[in-house]
Amino acid sequence: MMVEMSDPDAQAHFVRDIVTTNEKVQWYWTAQRPTLRILAVETEGLKLVVDFSIWDVGFKQTGPLELSFFVNERLLDKVRYESPGAKHFEKPVPADWLKTDVESTVAISIDKLYTAPQDGAKFGVILTKAGFERR
Amino acid sequence: MIVASILFGASFTIAVSWALGTLLFDWLRLSFSRLEEWLLAFVVGAACLSEIVFVLSATHLVRRGVLIAFGLVSIGASVRSVIIRKKRPQFPKIGWIPAGIFAAFTILYFVNALAPEMSPDGAAYHLGMVAKYAGARGFVHLTTNIYANLSEGIELLFLHAFLLGRHSAAALVHFGFLVTLALLMICYGRRIGYPRAGVAAAIFVYASPVIGTDGSIAYIDVALAAVLFALFYVLQVWDEQRDLRLLVPVGILAGFSYAVKYTAFVAVFYALGFLLWKRKRAVLPVAAIAILFIAPWLMKNWLWVDNPVSPFGNRIFPNQYVHVSFEDYFRRAERSYDLASYFQIPWQLTVDGGRLVGFFGPLFLLTPFALAALKLKAGRRLLAAGMVFALPYMFNIGARFLIPAVPFVALSLALALYYMLSELTPGNTSLNKPPACSGQTRGLSNVPHVAVLGLVLFHAVTCWPSVAGLYANPYAWRLIGFPLKAAMRIESEDAYLTRRSPEYSVARMVERLVPAGEPAFSFSQVAEAYTSRKILVSYMGAENEVLCDILWNPIIGGFQASRVVRFSFPSREFRKVRVLQTVWANNSQWSVAELRIFSKGSELPRSSEWRLNARPNPWDVQLAFDNALVTRWRSWDLAQPGMYIEVDFGRLQEIDAVTLETSEDGGEAKVRLEGMDAEGKWSAIASQPIESPRPITVSQRRAAASELKARGIRYVLVNKDNAGSDDFRLYSNLWGMKCLAEAAGSRLYYID
Numbered sequence: 001m002m003v004e005m006s007d008p009d010a011q012a013h014f015v016r017d018i019v020t021t022n023e024k025v026q027w028y029w030t031a032q033r034p035t036l037r038i039l040a041v042e043t044e045g046l047k048l049v050v051d052f053s054i055w056d057v058g059f060k061q062t063g064p065l066e067l068s069f070f071v072n073e074r075l076l077d078k079v080r081y082e083s084p085g086a087k088h089f090e091k092p093v094p095a096d097w098l099k100t101d102v103e104s105t106v107a108i109s110i111d112k113l114y115t116a117p118q119d120g121a122k123f124g125v126i127l128t129k130a131g132f133e134r135r
Numbered sequence: 136m137i138v139a140s141i142l143f144g145a146s147f148t149i150a151v152s153w154a155l156g157t158l159l160f161d162w163l164r165l166s167f168s169r170l171e172e173w174l175l176a177f178v179v180g181a182a183c184l185s186e187i188v189f190v191l192s193a194t195h196l197v198r199r200g201v202l203i204a205f206g207l208v209s210i211g212a213s214v215r216s217v218i219i220r221k222k223r224p225q226f227p228k229i230g231w232i233p234a235g236i237f238a239a240f241t242i243l244y245f246v247n248a249l250a251p252e253m254s255p256d257g258a259a260y261h262l263g264m265v266a267k268y269a270g271a272r273g274f275v276h277l278t279t280n281i282y283a284n285l286s287e288g289i290e291l292l293f294l295h296a297f298l299l300g301r302h303s304a305a306a307l308v309h310f311g312f313l314v315t316l317a318l319l320m321i322c323y324g325r326r327i328g329y330p331r332a333g334v335a336a337a338i339f340v341y342a343s344p345v346i347g348t349d350g351s352i353a354y355i356d357v358a359l360a361a362v363l364f365a366l367f368y369v370l371q372v373w374d375e376q377r378d379l380r381l382l383v384p385v386g387i388l389a390g391f392s393y394a395v396k397y398t399a400f401v402a403v404f405y406a407l408g409f410l411l412w413k414r415k416r417a418v419l420p421v422a423a424i425a426i427l428f429i430a431p432w433l434m435k436n437w438l439w440v441d442n443p444v445s446p447f448g449n450r451i452f453p454n455q456y457v458h459v460s461f462e463d464y465f466r467r468a469e470r471s472y473d474l475a476s477y478f479q480i481p482w483q484l485t486v487d488g489g490r491l492v493g494f495f496g497p498l499f500l501l502t503p504f505a506l507a508a509l510k511l512k513a514g515r516r517l518l519a520a521g522m523v524f525a526l527p528y529m530f531n532i533g534a535r536f537l538i539p540a541v542p543f544v545a546l547s548l549a550l551a552l553y554y555m556l557s558e559l560t561p562g563n564t565s566l567n568k569p570p571a572c573s574g575q576t577r578g579l580s581n582v583p584h585v586a587v588l589g590l591v592l593f594h595a596v597t598c599w600p601s602v603a604g605l606y607a608n609p610y611a612w613r614l615i616g617f618p619l620k621a622a623m624r625i626e627s628e629d630a631y632l633t634r635r636s637p638e639y640s641v642a643r644m645v646e647r648l649v650p651a652g653e654p655a656f657s658f659s660q661v662a663e664a665y666t667s668r669k670i671l672v673s674y675m676g677a678e679n680e681v682l683c684d685i686l687w688n689p690i691i692g693g694f695q696a697s698r699v700v701r702f703s704f705p706s707r708e709f710r711k712v713r714v715l716q717t718v719w720a721n722n723s724q725w726s727v728a729e730l731r732i733f734s735k736g737s738e739l740p741r742s743s744e745w746r747l748n749a750r751p752n753p754w755d756v757q758l759a760f761d762n763a764l765v766t767r768w769r770s771w772d773l774a775q776p777g778m779y780i781e782v783d784f785g786r787l788q789e790i791d792a793v794t795l796e797t798s799e800d801g802g803e804a805k806v807r808l809e810g811m812d813a814e815g816k817w818s819a820i821a822s823q824p825i826e827s828p829r830p831i832t833v834s835q836r837r838a839a840a841s842e843l844k845a846r847g848i849r850y851v852l853v854n855k856d857n858a859g860s861d862d863f864r865l866y867s868n869l870w871g872m873k874c875l876a877e878a879a880g881s882r883l884y885y886i887d
Contacts, residue, residue, distance in 0.1 A: 012865055041834040041867055101692040101836040 001041055002049065002131030013037050019125065028045070030124040032110055037103035038131045044095040048076060048106065051088055051129035052122060058114030058123060059084035065125070068109040071097050087125075092135055108128055137624045141249060143161065144300020145307030148184070148292055149177065151206040153215035155187075156180025161216045161379040167372070169225045171322040174315050179384045180291055181312075181358075182391035182428060188291040189431050191672045195273035199298050199470035214314040227321055229334045232588060235597045240342050241314070245598070247351040247614055248310040252302035252664065254634035257353035260304055263663030265294045265353075270667055276439055278456045279669075279676040284445035288394030289355040300407040302664060304352040309878075312358040317341040319364055320542055326372075327513040331584055332549035332747035338591050339545040342598040344613040345493030346541065351614065356538040357396045364401055364542050367520045370409055373417075382417055382605065384428030386424025387411075388514040394427045397447070398527035403429070409640045417719030437704055450772075454755035458677050458771035460724065468530040477532075484534055489608025493534035495541060495604075498594040505544055507551035515556075517547045534612075549587065556583035568575040638662035645670070645852065655850035655883070656682050658844065671848070677771070681755065685842045686851070687834040690859045691850055693800035696728030696764050699829045702821040704807040706734070706791040709810035712820070713781035714795060719804035720774035727759040728767040733792035744785035750778055764831070765839040767798070774804045787813055836862075837871045840886045848886070855880040 003013045006026045017031035022057065030052075040046060048071055059065075068078045069089060077091050098104055110124040156176030160167075167175060187205070191197045229237075252258055262284035267275045277283040293305035300307075317337040324333010338347055351358035368386035373381040373694045385406055390403035400468055409415040433443040442452035449459045472490050474480070475831060479490070481500070488494030508514025521543030528536050561583045596602055600614050607613065621631040632639040642665040649655050654669040655680070661670045673683035713734065716725045732739045739761050749756040752771055759768040759780055770778050793808055807822035842849070851872065853863045867874055872884040 009865055010698070012861065039834075039862075043830065043832045095832065096830065099692060100831055101690050101695060113400060 001039060001046075001073065002129065002133060003036060003038055005128050013103075014093060015045070015107075017124070021064070026124050027128045028111070030127050031122060032113060032124060033107055034110075034124065035105055035107040036130055038106050038127065039103045040100060040132050043098040043100060046095075046132045047090050047092045047135050049090045049127040049129070049133050050106075050108065050127075051086070052108075053126040054084040055080055055085045055114065055117075055123070055126060056084035056109060061114050063113040066096075066111040068108040068111075070109065070120045072104050073107075076121070085132075090133070093132065098132075136335070137314055137628075138249070138622075141300040141303045142305065144296040144298070144304030145311065147203075147206055147299055148296040148304070148308050149311045151209050151295070151327045152181040152184045152292070153177040154180060154206075154209040157213040157216060158209065159183065161213075161220075161385070161580050163383055165237060165378070165380055166383070168326070170227065171326070171368070174319050174322065175365055175369065175384065175399070177243065177311070178317055178361055179387055180321075181885060182288070182362070182387045182394070182682040184289045184295065185288045185391065185394060186428060186431070186802065188295055190744075192268055192273040192291065192294070193431075193435075195271065197268065197272045197294060197298065199859075200312065202298060204297055209331075212230060226529070227330065228324060229321065231332050233338055236591065237317070237341065238371055238626055239599075240347060240414055240595075243614065243617065244310055244313065244351040245307075246617055246619055249303055250618040251628040251632050252623055253308050253353060253632055254306075254352035254664070255638070255660070257306070258302075258638060258642075258662035258664045258690055258703070260296065260355045260663065261290055262293060262305055265290050265297050265305065266664045269297050270293050276436070277587065277688040278440055279671050279673050279678050281282075281461075284436050284442075284457070286394045286397055288391055288396075288432075289358045289387055291495075292358075293353060295741050298504045298839065302353065306351065308791070309353060309355070309358055310350055312361040313341070316542060319361065319368060320546060321431065323368055323371075324546070326669055328512070329550055329553065331587065332546065332553050333478070334685055335552075335587050338540070338543050339496075339498060339549065339594055340566040342595050343495045343499075343541065344488070344598050344600075344603055344607070345495055346538055346610075347598070348612060348614050349535055349538060355395055356511045356535045359399055360393065360539045360542055362392050363520075363524050363539050366402055366406060367517075367543070371494060371516065374409075374413060376416070379420075382410075382421050385426060387422040387428060390420060390425030391426025393425075394432055398530065398536065399524075401523050401526050405520065417488065435698075449830075453751060455752075457750070457855035458678050458680055459493060460771045460773075461674060461677075461680065463772075466530065469533070470529075472532055480532065484537065485744055488534065488611030488613065491534045493612040494607060494722045495534065496539075496594055496598045496603075498590060498597070499541075500550060501552075501590075502544060504555065505548040505551050507555050508523060508547040508785045510554060511550055514547050514550045517543045517550070517852055521547065529824050541760060552587050552590065553583050556586050568668040568767060569580075570591040576700065595784050630666075636662065637881075640879040641852070641854075641870055641881045642666040644763045644876050644881070645850075648852045648875050648883055653850060654753065656686075656735050656847055656848050657852035658683070659852075659854045659881075661852065669853060670852075677754075678856070681766075682769070682848060683759075684769065685765050685839050687859060688767075689839050690862050692831075694767075694798055695795040695831045695835070696798055697829055698799065700795040700797060700799050700806065701827070702793045704808075704821050707810070707820075708786055708787040708789045708817070708818075709784070710795060711781060711783045711811040711813060712790065713779045714806050715776075715809055716770075716774050716778040716806055717776050717822075718774065718803065720801075722759070723803045724770045724772065724799050725771040725774035725804040726767045726801045727780055727795050727797055728764060729762065729794075729796040730759045730782070731792050731794045731796075732782065732788075733794070734788070734790045739790070741787070742784075746780040746783035746785060748783070755845055756780060763838065763842060764796075765835045765842055774801065774857060779809075795824075798844045834869055836866065836869045840871045848873075851884045851886065853882050853884065855882075 003010055005028050011020050014034040017034045019029040064082045066080045069076045071093050104133045113122040115122050153176050156179040184521040276787050291310055296304035296308045320337040321333045324330050369384050389403045389406040392399035407418050436445045437443040440456040441454035446457040449457050449462050483491045485499045486497050521540045525540035545642050620626040642662040645668050646666040651669045656671045658673045671679040673679055747756045755768050758766040808818045809817050811817050853860050875883045875885050
């Protein structure tokens with residue numbers, strides 16, 4: 001239910017907007033709307049948990065970020081982050097949003113992206129963990 | 136040594152077949168021209184040998200020693216007869232160019248046949264069953280593989296060869312039929328007075344990519360074509376000679392046609408129809424002999440799977456081994472091959488070959504011209520036979536299924552070409568005259584001959600693998616290599632097959648990791664010829680389909696019991712109750728995961744006095760009463776009025792509610808509740824149930840795996856292309872499985 005970005009199989013859960021690499025890593029850069037497929041083993045009593053970081057250098061360019069958290073395309077919450085550094089998000093997910101037969105999609109929409117001055121590449125946040133945990 | 140044993144296995148099987156045919160012909164004192172007698176003796180003798188191996192298989196006496204002893208005696212007796220009668224085959228002179236073409240393709244096919252066998256169906260079931268029979272010294276009572284229920288006349292010849300020379304020996308036996316077919320066509324051309332047409336037609340068939348490919352592996356289609364052509368041949372000879380003794384080989388070949396392949400049942404009707412037309416009194420003896428070759432297969436199926444024509448006819452012979460839904464799906468799939476339109480068929484069959492699994496060569500675009508052969512008596516007979524033998528093609532439009540009819544079409548086409556070109560050539564003699572005596576070339580000028588020879592060359596060149604690769608679909612089924620090193624075993628079988636055949640690697644993984652006696656479930660076909668383990672392939676039997684349904688339940692929402700249908704009514708006493716399905720569904724089955732009965736607000740415990748029944752599929756009714764969410768009773772047929780699940784309480788029982796837990800995929804079904812009162816009278820209790828959703832809140836993966844374990848299945852094989860393969864890979868811990876190994880994209884899981 002929880003995808004640690006350090007897992008060897010982590011990339012199997014990525015749907016879009018996560019910058020993959022062939023190297024073994026502990027975290028991944030995201031783009032505008034990182035989306036993952038994550039299986040809920042049960043539907044009741046679960047919360048969505050996302051651990052990520054906002055890069056301080058990027059923050060100087062973007063300023064505060066607003067992140068919207070979606071589960072199966074339904075908006076679970078919208079949070080404004082006023083500072084860089086490690087962040088932790090968690091919020092209960094209504095049981096009827098989830099299914100046990102297929103993976104649920106978890107998406108994080110980021111309102112502003114950091115643009116690298118060297119090559120113009122755009123980055124969102126640094127993702128380390130996402131998934132469902134029992135409340 | 137390996138190559139020698141392969142060649143011995145194949146040649147000994149062919150020799151014993153020929154010997155039995157020769158002895159039969161001697162006994163009947165039949166007379167043919169020399170070469171045709173040898174060829175027909177092989178085909179008729181093959182039928183006899185197959186019948187003998189059937190008896191040995193049924194009595195579990197299929198042992199190498201028995202086969203060799205029997206074979207040596209047969210060969211000895213027949214050779215003695217040949218020496219006494221001084222009958223040696225005399226090969227017809229066919230010209231250097233045709234002989235060169237035959238030689239080139241023969242070398243190509245021989246090397247491919249000699250190479251390790253890795254054809255999809257050959258390695259999976261034609262030889263898969265043979266390997267099992269070889270291990271058990273006879274038939275194996277296998278109810279979980281539909282291919283075990285098909286008639287296996289040629290497979291029993293393969294079994295004979297396999298015991299002596301393993302897999303490639305079987306493929307070479309099939310190649311023997313290909314050579315025989317071509318030579319029979321040449322002989323027939325001579326017999327009817329058109330020897331050059333016979334040679335041309337034989338090359339049209341022999342060089343054809345799908346026929347050459349099929350004839351170089353352990354399939355059965357070319358053998359069937361040879362049997363059918365031999366049947367036609369002997370019937371024509373009988374019509375010329377009216378020798379009643381010829382009816383014996385006619386009966387044998389007609390019956391053997393069915394024993395080779397179900398779809399050849401038309402041969403029986405063809406033979407009987409022909410005799411009915413020509414001489415009614417000949418029908419009964421031929422039918423009686425044919426039945427001797429058909430009945431064993433009917434009986435075997437009737438005794439073992441309750442359906443003499445299994446895996447078909449399951450509505451007429453309901454049984455627990457093959458589902459009606461499988462049969463319906465199979466028929467639909469075999470009729471479409473995902474073609475956008477049937478108008479694509481001619482191009483697919485002659486040039487492209489990608490969709491219909493093989494092609495016959497661009498020359499066959501000229502097939503419509505074969506109709507010109509209607510002008511000739513021989514042409515009319517050939518076309519009529521071809522039409523009859525092409526009838527089963529309606530049920531399966533794959534190129535292979537047209538092979539039995541192609542020799543007739545090819546001969547008709549060659550006749551027609553000669554006829555038309557002769558007509559167009561000034562001063563040429565028309566062909567529309569009674570044929571000259573056997574073996575004599577008709578009075579043709581060189582123009583038609585040169586033109587047809589040009590077509591023969593064109594066909595040979597366009598069918599040669601490296602040329603065909605230039606225009607055919609890259610995915611067309613055809614020979615693509617010349618595996619000489621593998622054929623000579625300079626490269627070992629294991630190395631060659633590991634390199635070339637993913638299915639082989641998977642089969643060897645299963646053999647290595649699954650203990651003897653343990654079955655393994657697989658979503659896909661496995662090269663069973665290379666493993667001794669019992670494989671339950673998801674769609675190859677009713678039991679396997681139930682296992683697949685259980686495994687898919689946790690990962691396909693529509694399969695899950697997420698709906699509750701409740702009948703509530705004033706409390707009454709009933710002896711029996713049944714839930715009756717009342718509508719025709721367009722594309723869904725009816726299924727019930729659990730049926731629960733209530734009295735005064737409490738569920739009645741399922742009692743041992745209860746007698747459960749269902750129609751259809753009474754064998755699985757327990758699945759609706761087992762308190763397992765991942766199992767369900769299914770109709771395994773489209774939902775129809777009159778289907779029911781019934782509970783006989785064994786006494787009067789007071790009840791006030793009945794619930795069905797069912798799934799979304801059966802949403803079309805409508806049900807009503809009926810009850811039987813103390814007097815034994817059925818009446819409607821309620822017809823307007825209340826439906827409510829019942830979300831599945833906990834993953835059923837482990838429960839599904841446990842169900843398989845409870846059924847004795849600990850090993851599950853999942854290919855990366857199978858539905859749900861990612862789920863098994865990513866969540867194997869949730870399934871309670873561990874991955875033991877991976878080979879060629881397939882993972883073998885063990886249920887803890």
